[in-house]
Amino acid sequence: xxxxxxxxxxxxxxxxxxxxxxxxxxxxxxxxxxxxxxxxxxxxxxxxxxxxxxxxxxxxxxxxxxxxxxxxxxxxxxxxxxxxxxxxxxxxxxxxxxxxxxxxxxxx
Amino acid sequence: xxxxxxxxxxxxxxxxxxxxxxxxxxxxxxxxxxxxxxxxxxxxxxxxxxxxxxxxxxxxxxxxxxxxxxxxxxxxxxxxxxxxxxxxxxxxxxxxxxxxxxxxxxxxxxx
Numbered sequence: 001x002x003x004x005x006x007x008x009x010x011x012x013x014x015x016x017x018x019x020x021x022x023x024x025x026x027x028x029x030x031x032x033x034x035x036x037x038x039x040x041x042x043x044x045x046x047x048x049x050x051x052x053x054x055x056x057x058x059x060x061x062x063x064x065x066x067x068x069x070x071x072x073x074x075x076x077x078x079x080x081x082x083x084x085x086x087x088x089x090x091x092x093x094x095x096x097x098x099x100x101x102x103x104x105x106x107x108x
Numbered sequence: 109x110x111x112x113x114x115x116x117x118x119x120x121x122x123x124x125x126x127x128x129x130x131x132x133x134x135x136x137x138x139x140x141x142x143x144x145x146x147x148x149x150x151x152x153x154x155x156x157x158x159x160x161x162x163x164x165x166x167x168x169x170x171x172x173x174x175x176x177x178x179x180x181x182x183x184x185x186x187x188x189x190x191x192x193x194x195x196x197x198x199x200x201x202x203x204x205x206x207x208x209x210x211x212x213x214x215x216x217x218x219x
Contacts, residue, residue, distance in 0.1 A: 008148075030205060042198060042210040043151065050206070087150060091205045094158040095166060096141065100150035 002026040002092045004099035011105045012078050020073045020102045022088035030091035032064050032071040037085045037101070046073070046086075078106050110134055114199050114211035121189045121218045129184040129214050131199030137209070139202050140182035141166075142174060144195040145213075151198065157182055189218045 004024045012018045022032065031050035035043040047055055049064035049071060061074040075082055085101040112133045121127055133140065138159050143151040143166075153166030157176040171193060173185045182201075186193060194217050200208040 033206065033208075035208075042212050043208075044210070045207045048206040089151075089208075094139065094164070094205070095153055095156055096202075096205060096208060097153060097167065098143070098151040100148065 002090060002097045004088055004090060004097065006086075006088055006099045006102050008100070009103045009105070011107065014078055014080060014106060014108050016078050017074065017076050018078060018104065020075075020086050020088075020104070022071050022073075022099060024069050024071075024088070024090050024099075026090050026092045026097070028091075028093045029066070029069075032062070033089045033091075033096070034060075034062055034073045035087045035089060035098070037087065039084075043087060075104070080106050080108065082106050112199055112201055112209050112211035114197075114214050116214060117212065118215050119217070121186075121216065123190060123218060125189050126185070126187050127189065128186075129197055129199070129216075130181070131183065131211060132181045133201040133209070134180065135201060135203070135209065136179070137201035137203045138179075139205070140176065141200045141202075141208065142172075142182070142184045143198045143200065144168065144193075145198060146195050154184065154197075191218045194218045 006022045034046040037043040047062040064071040083106045089098045141156040142154040155174040160179045197214045199211040
C-alpha cells in the first residue's frame with residue numbers, strides 16, 4: 001500500500017522560512033506533488049518533482065530525494081496569506097494519493 | 109473556460125437515501141478523480157478514472173459507485189447514504205499526473 005507522513009502543524013512568523021517535510025512509502029512511484037488549501041477552499045497545485053533535486057517557483061521551492069523516499073516544501077519570506085494547509089501527494093500507478101496535510105499558521 | 113464544475117455545492121440527506129454527485133471538466137483531461145476530505149484525514153481517494161471507459165477503486169471505495177459518462181463527466185453515486193459518508197467531496201481532473209485541478213467541492217451531510 002501507500003503511506004505518506006508529514007507534520008500535522010507548523011507555526012512561523014511573517015518573513016521567516018519554513019520547511020514542511022514529507023516521507024512516503026509507495027509502489028510504482030512517479031513523482032511528488034504539493035498542494036495548498038485555504039480554509040473552505042479547494043486544493044490548488046503548487047509544485048511537482050519527478051526527478052531528484054530542487055524545483056523553485058517564486059517564494060516556494062520543493063525538493064525530492066527518491067533514494068530516501070523523502071521530499072520537502074520550502075516557503076520563504078512568509079506572508080499572512082500563506083496560512084493554509086499543505087499536502088504532499090504521490091503518484092502511485094495511475095492514482096494520486098495525498099498525505100493528511102500540514103496546517104501552517106503564520107503570525108505577525 | 110470553467111475548469112472543473114461540481115454540483116451540488118451543498119446537500120443534506122437522510123440515512124438510506126441515494127444521490128449522485130456530478131462533475132464535469134472542460135479542459136479535455138484524460139483522468140478524473142473523486143476524493144473525500146474529513147477533518148484530520150487529508151484527502152482520501154474514493155475512485156478514479158484514468159481514461160474514458162475505465163474506472164478503478166481508490167483507498168475508500170465502499171458505499172460508492174462511479175460512472176465515467178464520457179471524457180468530460182465523472183459522477184459519484186451513493187446508493188444508500190450513511191452518516192459515515194458525511195464529508196466534503198472533491199472532484200479533480202488532470203491531463204497527465206503531475207497537476208490536478210479541483211472542483212470547488214460538495215459539502216454533504218447525512219443525518
